[in-house]
Amino acid sequence: MIDTIGARARAASRELSRSTGEARRRALLQMAGAVEAATVDLLAANDADLRQADTEGIGAALLDRLRLTEARVAAMAAGLRTVASQPDPIGRETGGWVLHNGIRLHKVRVPLGVVAVIYEARPNVTADAVGLCIMSGNAVILRGSSYALRSNQAISRALCAALTEVGLPAHAVQLLEDTSRDGARALMQATEWVDLLVPRGGPGLIAAVQADATVPTVIDGAGNCHVYVDSAADLDMARSIVVNAKVQRPGVCNAAETLLVHEAVADDFLADVAKTLMAEGVELRGDDRSRELVPEMLEATEDDWATEFLDLIMAVRVVPDLDAAIEHILRFGTGHTEAIVTEDTEAAEQFVSGIDTAVVAVNVSTRFTDGEEFGFGAEIGNSTQKLHVRGPMGLESLTSERYVLYGSGQVR
């Protein structure tokens, strides 16, 4: 089964790799219109998914993610149009020089080929992933959740119809109807067909991919993000950043989990920020020094420093200096996003050079690690690995580079 789908995807990817940016752009605009035109169908399919999921008791939060509304369908279409407005990465020359013997060397961006995406019950991911993959010249194999199967089928049907209308191969977008674990594993191991697998989901999915995948993957890992408030911080700015990083959307990977405060400002800062955080419903778990200053805090355990709460919980620690903050982050961070608040340029530079993560933020909330915020139009994930690509993954993350040599008979 996967071999049939894979071979079709490969063939489609070869056609796509020769398509113009203009044709791919037209496809995305056509898709946006098709999604809007199919709104009634999409909502009906989604309604059937929702009713079945509800009887299976998947819970309110998951139901909300699964739900499509007119506004969400419109947002999918808008997302496709935004990606279509991005510069085409394919064919872009990223380097070029003439070798000592006169050979002209060009380093050129090309599509990866076939991208597989495994994701949870969020139908909007279907359109996001398809838009990014097609715009970057890749065929895509989608494997969504069983809970969202009817919604995903309806969306991908609209997208495929749009593809063929503009003359691109329909098999460039294929949705796996087999939503079993075995089906997912077959996709993870389809080394002949899949050039990149992007898993979008929680720790369970990531662990399964790390254990079973033999195809190349980019891991969208955990975000145990810290905000460090330096002795030279503007404390009003610090409060605003800490509260935003923790509270504005606690369930996402770029939310902050631990607050580190320089002891020189802990007296002034901690009681103040704790009051605001607790008023927002945040449970604070502090070290001994923090609890002296804010007795309402619970006691933080070693586990708390290492936990991505994804919830209204924050660990708090008072540190003697910048180095201790860096040490803490090097030990417990997950390579996602780390922020410092300081007015001291030297301290900022020391933090930036001491910490190696996808994103280091100076006087900015951790919440900005995001493809849309970075200007990529959308993101297919957020890489916490060092190879291939790091941070928010836009169109460029779905490409490779190759060399083309032009000569006049040169031999060695």
Added chain:
Amino acid sequence: MIDTIGARARAASRELSRSTGEARRRALLQMAGAVEAATVDLLAANDADLRQADTEGIGAALLDRLRLTEARVAAMAAGLRTVASQPDPIGRETGGWVLHNGIRLHKVRVPLGVVAVIYEARPNVTADAVGLCIMSGNAVILRGSSYALRSNQAISRALCAALTEVGLPAHAVQLLEDTSRDGARALMQATEWVDLLVPRGGPGLIAAVQADATVPTVIDGAGNCHVYVDSAADLDMARSIVVNAKVQRPGVCNAAETLLVHEAVADDFLADVAKTLMAEGVELRGDDRSRELVPEMLEATEDDWATEFLDLIMAVRVVPDLDAAIEHILRFGTGHTEAIVTEDTEAAEQFVSGIDTAVVAVNVSTRFTDGEEFGFGAEIGNSTQKLHVRGPMGLESLTSERYVLYGSGQVR
């Protein structure tokens, strides 16, 4: 054991990541001098390795690769100086823009951290790998062959002494003395410590890495390279390229293995090139049409199309047109280097856009896929994978990128 070495490498990599390009450059020049100054020691250690390897009967070709001479020691030093003369990739800004809210975003090149290299009995790789890793700000863990242990120890001793003389951490270069398979496997699975593993060796090593490695790897895979002689080829140029690509150094990955000839020029070209190749000692294995034209050819089997001979053997096929040549290469190529010889620009572009490999060469021998030829000073391998890096791997292949955000209190 690997945890001790890994922790030391990690600590050294953090120091290195904060070092200046000038300090790293100075280290490489110091290393070059140290290697030259230690010539007598290196030759003595190598002599002991050679004598033991000879009693174990490793064969003339392997003995030759293992052997150091004064000229080869001088070449190691020269290689270090060439890498030192390359532009420093670290800290280079590869992108930068201002977000809608005024946040200044910088995309900056940073070292990977700790690089592990597993390689065969070629002591010069020790100096090459160390030079590239240190210049790119990475700590390196070396695991060479047991046959070369004394040579590698003597070389790495000289290199480490040079490191400390310029004030860089000695543990930035560590040679594993445990050359067992278990030792290699421990390194392949040291996910806490190793950011990139580069295996340099034959199919056996690559297969072991693909089966056992859990750390990130870049695979230096097989090179089943083709030369396609188009109907519009300059046939003198074609002969010169085919003979060079096959004969000049048949044992390396960028040598050509299969010759594809357009049927319109097969009559004129094949007998002629076959005569030259056979005079150079090449065994030809052809399809039916080739054997009609050159009866001395053996019969090619399906296996021959898929084989990287690494020897004076060449498979030969007459194809009806350019598309058939592309089809053949898509089926049997390994993503390394593919060459077309043609005076027809349109045919060249069709070939370039139809074939996705690390290097596509127009009117150039396949033998130019090489870090030194590309101007990288040296190479740590030659990637046939699409993620992270493709083709000859120089300094840049040993780096990652990250984002640094500077703001003034922006929140979402």
